[in-house]
Amino acid sequence: xxxxxxxxxNWGDIILSGLVAVGGIFAYFKHDKKLKEQEAKLNExxxxxxxxxxxxxxxxxxxxxxxxGHKGSARIRFVNAGKADAKNIKIEILSTKEEMSGILYTxxxxxxxxxxxxxxxxxxxxxxxxSKTIKLRITWDDEFQKERSVSLSVPI
Numbered sequence: 807x808x809x810x811x812x813x814x815x816n817w818g819d820i821i822l823s824g825l826v827a828v829g830g831i832f833a834y835f836k837h838d839k840k841l842k843e844q845e846a847k848l849n850e851x852x853x854x855x856x857x858x859x860x861x862x863x864x865x866x867x868x869x870x871x872x873x874x875g876h877k878g879s880a881r882i883r884f885v886n887a888g889k890a891d892a893k894n895i896k897i898e899i900l901s902t903k904e905e906m907s908g909i910l911y912t913x914x915x916x917x918x919x920x921x922x923x924x925x926x927x928x929x930x931x932x933x934x935x936x937s938k939t940i941k942l943r944i945t946w947d948d949e950f951q952k953e954r955s956v957s958l959s960v961p962i
Contacts, residue, residue: 861950862888862889863889863890864889864890864948864949864950865888865889865890865948865949865950865954866886866888866889866890866891866892866920866922866946866948866950866954867886867887867888868884868885868886868887868888868892868895868920868944868946868956869884869885869887869956869958870882870883870884870885870942870944870958870960871883871885871960872930872940872960872961872962873927874962878931878932878933879929879930879931879932880929880930880931880932880962881927881928881929881930882911882914882927882928882930882940882960883925883926883927884897884914884915884917884920884925884926884927884928884944885920885924885925886920886921886922886923886924886925887923888922888948889922890922890948890949890950891919891920891921891922891948891949892919892920892946892947892948893918893919893946893947893948894916894918894946894947895915895916895917895918895919895920895944895945895946896915896916896944896945896946897914897915897916897942897943897944897945898942898943898944898945899914899940899941899942900941900942900943900957901937901939901940901941901942905937905939905940905941906937906940907935907936907937908932908933908934908935908936908937909930909931909932909933909936909937909940909962910930910931910932910933911928911929911930911931912928912929914928914942920946932962936962937962938961938962939959939960939961939962940959940960940962941957941958941959941960942957942958942960943955943956943957943958944956944958
């Protein structure tokens with residue numbers, strides 16, 4: 807027992823210092839591994855964000871709005887709110903004939919191209935008792951994908 811106490815008195819501080827140093831090194835490597843995992847996740851998220859932005863740059867975004875005029879006239883405006891050209895734009899009326907009664911129009915489109923932040927307009931004549939909305943499907947091609955489409959219910 808005395809030999810253990812004397813050994814500990816002579817070597818105890820060195821042994822404890824060594825254990826502290828080993829513990830510190832272990833903690834450093836564990837922390838470093840965690841940081842590298844987080845950095846890899848952040849890089850992955852940044853890459854996904856860049857890919858989304860790149861995809862948005864290639865997309866057209868078609869919208870429609872009705873601009874009221876006076877004495878029963880109106881215009882329907884087809885707008886490209888995206889960042890790329892919309893090409894081969896086709897507009898299909900999804901409203902039934904009953905829903906379209908009271909709205910006089912000519913066929914909408916097709917259009918070859920609507921540039922970003924540009925629009926095309928068509929004229930409408932509105933009769934008494936017309937419906938409150940027009941249901942449309944707009945189909946177009948852009949750099950992102952062919953035959954993209956959106957279904958809209960455009961309020962009058």
